[in-house]
Amino acid sequence: MKMLKYWFVGLVALLMGFGASAASKQEIDAKVKAALQQLYKETPAAKELVAKAQGVLVLPEVYKAGFGIGGEYGEGALLINGGTADYYATAAASIGLQVGAQVKSQVVLFMTSEALNNFRNSQGWKAGVDGSVAVATLGAGGTFDSNTLRQPIIGFIFSNKGLMYNLTFEGSKFTKIDR
Numbered sequence: 001m002k003m004l005k006y007w008f009v010g011l012v013a014l015l016m017g018f019g020a021s022a023a024s025k026q027e028i029d030a031k032v033k034a035a036l037q038q039l040y041k042e043t044p045a046a047k048e049l050v051a052k053a054q055g056v057l058v059l060p061e062v063y064k065a066g067f068g069i070g071g072e073y074g075e076g077a078l079l080i081n082g083g084t085a086d087y088y089a090t091a092a093a094s095i096g097l098q099v100g101a102q103v104k105s106q107v108v109l110f111m112t113s114e115a116l117n118n119f120r121n122s123q124g125w126k127a128g129v130d131g132s133v134a135v136a137t138l139g140a141g142g143t144f145d146s147n148t149l150r151q152p153i154i155g156f157i158f159s160n161k162g163l164m165y166n167l168t169f170e171g172s173k174f175t176k177i178d179r
Helices: 002-020 025-042 046-052 113-120
Strands: 055-080 083-110 153-159 173-177
Touching: 025 046, 025 055, 025 083, 025 153, 046 083, 055 113, 083 113
Parallel strands: none
Antiparallel strands: 055 083, 083 153, 083 173
């Protein structure tokens, strides 16, 4: 039990370190642009979906670490009509069988004005509670399945190795931050 306490304290310190090195607006904007380019490179069909979205939340570097108790943190920007509207952070905690660390990118598309307004007007929007995020999966021919395309909120989780499957946004909390 004492060892678990030390791991938890270490994990909290690690995640706090991510937030302590808060990026500037310019750094976030540059990383957001690069993350979208990576998404388009890996999943060309995503470009059309992004163009149709009312708002696009891009979190280019979400750090996740855990050893029994885990957590994640990342910062990004909400794009509306191609420009940065606001800056956001995501955070989540988890308990269970987990060991290791990873960095991933997340892109959340708000396909309807209602979904975007609900997100922007919240004090801390939690995936799975305040809105359900349909994780995009590719079907035959590199297109998205029709069920995904009908959802008001569509999400992508990817790394520099391409789309990541069997991951979820559930439990992630998104909060507006000042930059």
